[in-house]
Amino acid sequence: MKLGPYSDAWKTYLFWSPKNVDEKQYAKIDFPEAVAGYNTYKVKGLPPGPIVTPTVKSIEAALAPDTKAGMNFFVAIPDGGGRHDFSKTEAEHREKLAKYGY
Numbered sequence: 001m002k003l004g005p006y007s008d009a010w011k012t013y014l015f016w017s018p019k020n021v022d023e024k025q026y027a028k029i030d031f032p033e034a035v036a037g038y039n040t041y042k043v044k045g046l047p048p049g050p051i052v053t054p055t056v057k058s059i060e061a062a063l064a065p066d067t068k069a070g071m072n073f074f075v076a077i078p079d080g081g082g083r084h085d086f087s088k089t090e091a092e093h094r095e096k097l098a099k100y101g102y
Contacts, residue, residue: 075100 031039037048054062071086073093078100085100087093 075102 029039030036037043038051040047069086070088073087073090073096074084075087075093075096077083077085085096087096
């Protein structure tokens with residue numbers, strides 16, 4: 001699905017977090033027709049395509065990961081505000097999975 005012309009502004013746009021909009025108000029937002037199917041507050045079922053819009057930094061990190069520190073594993077910390085806990089070994093990673101209830 002082609003969304004149409006775009007500019008470099010997409011690099012800074014947080015698609016699911018429009019500025020100054022309360023999350024409860026998402027169902028009331030009229031998104032452009034090309035992306036309206038992705039408003040899961042309004043449309044039931046699966047969206048018409050991929051739901052992830054990675055940032056430029058995340059793509060760069062995936063293409064050239066910083067492995068100097070030797071952190072090969074990570075786990076999201078539940079209710080950690082987006083924080084993660086990193087491990088050097090698989091054994092340490094498995095301990096953290098158990099610690100955080102995974």
